[in-house]
Amino acid sequence: MCSRTCGTGVQFRQRKCDNPPPGPGGQHCQKLSVEHKACERPPCPKGAPSFRDLQCLSYGRHASKQRGGMLTAIINDDKPCVLFCSPLGRDVPVLVSDRVMDGTPCGPYEADLCVNGRCQRIGCDSIISSSAKEDRCGVCNGDGRSCTIVRGDFNHTKGMGYIEAVVIPAGARRIKVVEDRPSHSFLALKDSSQRSINSDWKIELPGEFQLAGTTVRYVRRGLWEKMSAKGPTKGPLHLMVLLFHDQSYGIHYEYTLPLNTTQDRSSEEHREPEYLYIWTHSSWQDCTVQCGGGERRTVVSCMRIFNKTMERVNDSYCQPENRPLPQIRLCNSHHCQYRWVTGDWGSCSITCGKGLQQREVACVYHLQNGTLFHTRDLFCQGGKPPVVQGCEGRLCLSVWEASEWAQCSSDCGRGVHSRTEPCEDHSKCYEWKTGDWSKCSSSCGKGLQSRVVQCMHKVTGRHGNDCPVTLRPPTYRPCHHGTCNEKINVNTITSPRLAALTYKCLGDQWTVYCRVIREKNLCQDMRWYQRCCDTCRDFYAKKILHKS
Structure with a gap:
């Protein structure tokens, strides 16, 4: 009969040495007369007191009122099979019994059980004190040849938010994920039922979590993390990394997967090599749009694993029902309110004849209040307008130009030749014109105001380039509207x-x-x-x- 009604307990059987009985001419039987074996009962209800706590509660109900009720069990690492209990409202261990009941776990995270007051190791064959062990494939007393080890490294240098590193398929055992070095980031894990660790920007405390039908142990020491699980998993596990800024980051992961072997071990040397095929996220596609918010999807590829190497193969080698959905990330979320703006052309490089003139060209972001802010050129679409063009210096027009001499005023005798000499001077025909100042770009704190500045003809009002550059009025000026209210959640x-x-x-x-x-x-x-x-x-x- 099992020592517990739920969880893992202990049962035993006893034999007598009576064939022949010890005595004159008889011999004592070899080995022990009592054999203990672990027994499995249905899982205990979630949140129920532990087996050790139940023993303290049972003792408390029979204890005298002077001693107080014993409610909480305390494990002594040096004496794990001695029952210590803590009185209500106090944190002082009290010796209750020299031994706990058979089948009591030696510790909160150990599979070993207490039997006859001693902590006994349980073999994979459920026999107490047995030396039987599981191999790396989870086979009791196996030779480790029925599975393959999958190892990989994930390195990242650019990106923020959640980045998926790998999908660990169903049936995986001995899962281990370790960061290369301490980092300002977090490991994250999620199964198909949305059970997760550190997902949705919620960081968990270290501990044990139930995901994909197995217990995942999450350890965090300072800025260093690792995850491990015995398995086997009943569904895929998505291993992710939460990054907070561009950084050099790396993790190492490994797990085992079973092999489908049907051939005799004796012909192992002559059989074909066994390959393992799994789905992986191999790369990212380009963003669907240039601005306004788009999506990037991962490329899901079938990979063949053999002799600790991986190579991409045709998708037909992998099982289609296990193919994971592509991972999706938002990209190019910047607004499309970007455009090129050009300034006025500057003065010609020479005063007379052909030369060059320049102007300012910038990519700006247009706010709803009309204010423009300079940003990087890569945000503006289309080709950048020219910043240099040819010009001709107009000071050449400010010199006298004489026409051809007219005919003599007399056909005979003394007469007069005449010609015209017009002079045209544009140097004082143009002046700078300014518009009204715009509203301040900020309703509080420091901001900017802008206005239109143009060179115009005094009479015709046409735009020109003959205004003195040194007298150009400013286009921007600072503004201030008091201290901002910085209330924020x-x-x-x-x-x-x-x-x-x-x-x-x-x-x-x-x-x-x-x-x-x-x-x-x-x-x-x-x-x-x-x-x-x-x-x-x-x-x-x-x-x-x-x-x-």
Whole structure:
């Protein structure tokens, strides 16, 4: 009879040495007279007290009122099979019994059981003190040839958010995932039923989790992490990495998968090599759009594993029902409100004759209030307008030009020759004209105002290029509307602990208008926070310090 009604317990059988009985002429029987074996009962209800706690509770019900009720069991590492209990409201171990009941686990994370007051190891054949062990394939007393080991490395240098590293297929055993070195990132794991560790921007405490029909142990020591599971898994496991900024990052993973072997071991030397085929995410496709928010999908490929190497093969080698769905990432989420703007042409490089003139050309982002902010050229589509063109210096027109002499005024005797000498001077016909200043780009704090500045003819109003460059009025000027109200809920990005402790800021990516991102409360969005972390992080830090 099993010593427990649920979980793993112990049962025993006893034999007598009576054939022939010991005595004159008889011999004592070899080995032990009592043999113990582990027994499995249905799993205990989730959240129910442990077997050791039940023993303390049972003792507490019979204890005197002076001693108090014993409610919580305490495990002594040096004496794991002695029953110690803690009184209610106190954290002091009290010796209750010299031995726990048979079948009590030696520790919270150990498979060994207490038998006759001693911690006994259980073999894979369920026999107490047996030396039988599972091989790497999970076969009791096996030779390790019925499975193959899959090893791989995942390295990443650019990207933020969740990045999928590999899909561990169903049936995997001895799963191990280890970071190459401590890093400001988090390992994440998710199964097909959406059970997960560290997903959806929620970071778990280290411990044990039930995923894909197996127990996954998650360990985090400082900035270093690892995950492990005995298996076998009943479904695929998606191994991901949560990155907070571009960085050099690497992990090593390995697991075993069973092989379908039907041939006799004796003909092993002559049989064909056995291959393992699995689906993997091999690369990323290009973004579907250039701006406005698009998608990138992973390329799912069939890989052949043999002799610790992997190569891509035709998809027909892999089972179609196990093919994972492509992973999807948002890309090119920047707005399409980008366009080229050109400034006025500068003065000609020479005062007379053919020369060159230049102008400013910039890619700008157009806000809804009409304000323009300079940004990088790669955001604007189409070819960049020319910044240099040919010109002709007009000062050549400010000299006297004489026409041909007319005929003599007299056919005979003394007469007069005449000609015209017109002079045209454009140097004082043009002047700078300015428009009204725009509204301030910010409703609080520092901002910018802009206006139109053009060179125009005094009489005709036509645009020209003959205004003195040194007298050009300014196009931009700073403005200020008081201190901004910096109330914000940092939990809308992620937890304050993550924002303060795990994000390493490398500076603003869009230095020109990051202050607008902050002033418009767009720092609450993680995508904007990552691009303007230097501008946004000061008031996030204040909020975190205030809460702590």
